[in-house]
Amino acid sequence: MDAPSIKEVNLLAEPVAEQDHAVGPVNAPVTIVEYGDYECPDCLNAVPIMEEVRQRLGDRLRLVFRHFPQNSIHPHASVAAEAAEAAAEQGKFWEMHAALFQHQKELAEIDLSHLALTLGLEIYKFELGRSREQHRRRIRADFEGGVRSGVNRTPTFFINGRRYDGPVDAKAIIAATRSASQQR
DSSP, rough: OOOOHHHHBOOSOOOOOOSEEEEEEETSSEEEEEEOOOOOOHHHHHHHHHHHHHHHHGGGGGEEEEEEOOOOTTHHHHHHHHHHHHHHHOOHHHHHHHHHHHHHTTTTTTHHHHHHHTTTOHHHHHHHTTTTTHHHHHHHHHHHHHHHTTOOOSSSSEEEEEEEESSSSSHHHHHHHHHHHHOO
């Protein structure tokens, strides 16, 4: 099999779909897809940056998060992703997402059930949801889509379907979104 060309590697292989975890209007002129890992320090550092980007761009931005757990170096990333998916069943994906990053340094010891309770989740549904194979399949599908898109580290961002390899700071990302929205 031939190696993918540079152009193919820089494009998002899996278009944003209804089942993606997204905030912001569907018809926003800019969509940023982040492939992330809940145990990755660089992903944690990107959280306030992406929050600033969201605040500054407002309704002009749709932000999507996809799982890319790097289990060989982050042994708790998949369990955390499963917790986020279980919370999503109760409409609390983004709350769990934020809580997992807030407690990133304690993922080895944290009681995810207690964390779920603090978010107001129904604990029986949460515990049942954590063990669902459908969540593991979704996480695996996100990961495989990332691999097909050339993701090899986290966080990796795609702006309007094109990989962004610039600095992870709000000013640079906002400048890249302006350029991307003009190319639409």
